[in-house]
Amino acid sequence: xxxxxxxxxxxxxxxxxxxxxxxxxxxxxxxxxxxxxxxxxxxxxxxxxxxxxxxxxxxxxxxxxxxxxxxxxxxxxxxxx
Amino acid sequence: xxxxxxxxxxxxxxxxxxxxxxxxxxxxxxxxxxxxxxxxxxxxxxxxxxxxxxxxxxxxxxxxxxxxxxxxxxxxxxxxxxxxxxxxxxxxxxxxxxxxxxxxxxxxxxxxxxxxxxxxxxxxxxxxxxxxxxxxxxxxxxxxxxxxxxxxxxxxxxxxxxxxxxxxxxxxxxxxxxxxxxxxxxxxxxxxxxxxxxxxxxxxxxxxxxxxxxxxxxxxxxxxxxxxxxxxxxxxxxxxxxxxxxxxxxxxxxxx
Numbered sequence: 463x464x465x466x467x468x469x470x471x472x473x474x475x476x477x478x479x480x481x482x483x484x485x486x487x488x489x490x491x492x493x494x495x496x497x498x499x500x501x502x503x504x505x506x507x508x509x510x511x512x513x514x515x516x517x518x519x520x521x522x523x524x525x526x527x528x529x530x531x532x533x534x535x536x537x538x539x540x541x542x543x
Numbered sequence: 544x545x546x547x548x549x550x551x552x553x554x555x556x557x558x559x560x561x562x563x564x565x566x567x568x569x570x571x572x573x574x575x576x577x578x579x580x581x582x583x584x585x586x587x588x589x590x591x592x593x594x595x596x597x598x599x600x601x602x603x604x605x606x607x608x609x610x611x612x613x614x615x616x617x618x619x620x621x622x623x624x625x626x627x628x629x630x631x632x633x634x635x636x637x638x639x640x641x642x643x644x645x646x647x648x649x650x651x652x653x654x655x656x657x658x659x660x661x662x663x664x665x666x667x668x669x670x671x672x673x674x675x676x677x678x679x680x681x682x683x684x685x686x687x688x689x690x691x692x693x694x695x696x697x698x699x700x701x702x703x704x705x706x707x708x709x710x711x712x713x714x715x716x717x718x719x720x721x722x723x724x725x726x727x728x729x730x731x732x733x734x735x736x737x738x739x740x741x742x743x744x745x746x747x748x749x750x751x752x753x754x755x756x757x758x759x760x761x762x763x764x765x766x767x768x769x770x771x772x773x774x775x776x777x778x779x780x781x782x783x784x785x786x787x788x789x790x791x792x793x794x795x796x797x798x799x
Contacts, residue, residue, distance in 0.1 A: 472682050476689070477624040483631060484624060491620060495754055508756040512768060515627070515747055516775040520782060522631055527640045527783035 483522045490514045550703035552765060553694050556741040558707035560690040563734050564683040565715035567649075571679035573719065574653035575672045583672035590673070591680025599688055606696055614696060616753025619746050622693040626742025633736040634776050638783035687712075694745055740776060744768035 478484045494514070498507045576584035606614065635641045657672065687708050695704030748765050751758055758764035 469678075469682070473685065476686060477621065477628065479628050480631070483627070487624060487627060488620075491623075491750065494750070498754075498756075504757050505759075507754075508751050508758045508764070511751055511754075511756060512747055512771060515623075515743070516771065519627060519631060519634075519775060520779050523634050523638075523779040524782045526631070526635060527638065527785075530635075530640050 480522065480526065483518070486518045486522070487515070490518060550700060552741065552745075552769075553700040553703045554707035556694045556707070556738065556745065557687075557691050557704040558711045559734055560694075560738040560742065561687045561708035561711035562715065563731060563738060564686045564690075565712050566731065568679045568683035569715055569719045570650050571653055572676050574650050575657060575676050578654050578657040579669050579672035583669040584676050586668075587673040587676030587678075588680050591677045591684060594677075594681055595684040595688060598685075603692075606692065612753055612755075614753075615749045618693050618696055619749030619751075619753050621689070621746075622742055623746030623750055625689070625693070626739050626744075626746050628739075629735050630739030630743050630772070630776060633732055633739050634779040635783060636732045637736065637780045640783050690742070693742070736776065740769055740772045743772055 490511075494507070494511050498510065502510060572584050572588055575587070609617075632641070653675070657675070691701070691704045691708050695701035744765055747768055748758065760767065
């Protein structure tokens with residue numbers, strides 16, 4: 463049972479590493495599926511879909527970099543004190 | 544019928560992705576073989592390969608029964624999550640924010656862990672060694688199977704994608720048998736960067752197809768997606784590399 467749960471956890475980990483990143487991608491997918499057809503003309507849907515994915519990646523990279531730097535600072539401070 | 548003129552991106556994506564996964568599995572197998580002997584390492588590897596084959600035979604034929612649009616959407620979403628996760632990590636690694644994947648360190652760590660457990664090894668069959676290689680082969684192999692299916696299932700590209708993965712497997716196994724040590728000089732982050740871009744591009748494309756979006760240039764827009772993601776990732780690396788903006792932030796370079 464433990465091995466099965468571990469295997470499930472590993473398979474889950476293939477797709478999800480940063481929960482907020484995965485959630486943002488899935489929310490964007492839902493918007494693309496249900497809101498795009500109402501608001502956007504057919505020619506715009508694919509480019510806007512891609513632009514959103516690009517923005518999600520850039521926002522997450524910037525936020526993760528800032529967060530990891532702060533964590534590194536805290537570790538160094540703890541060692542120095 | 545396979546359109547071989549469109550097969551290139553599928554072969555390349557599955558070859559590069561499988562190369563990374565096979566190198567990771569080989570590192571564990573070599574560590575187990577070196578420390579605990581080759582018999583349990585080979586038994587675990589063969590058991591892992593057989594389990595994978597059974598899973599593919601059991602679930603593979605079901606793919607043809609799923610309606611194309613639903614398949615494009617489901618595969619696209621999984622591919623997108625998988626690829627974007629790799630891409631995010633590769634960008635952060637390229638920017639020096641997180642450490643590079645080091646096969647030599649993983650090889651040493653696995654060896655140390657197995658040596659620490661050596662006294663508990665049973666006389667007849669070394670279960671720890673068998674399970675370690677079984678798990679490595681099964682998990683890394685599942686990733687390869689997923690990538691081959693994801694890249695190949697929706698464009699009649701299963702054969703080219705399988706050829707790409709098989710070529711990567713043959714290359715890594717051949718080098719592993721020759722060298723008997725982990726392939727530490729494989730530029731893994733560069734590979735993961737390329738694979739992240741390719742898989743994310745395929746994922747974005749298939750989701751769009753599943754949602755019936757009109758891609759300018761049809762299938763050729765895949766090349767545009769690859770180029771666009773490369774450009775965005777490069778910008779991502781520049782953003783992540785920016786020097787500390789607020790007091791209290793620190794770059795990894797400063798930590799070192």
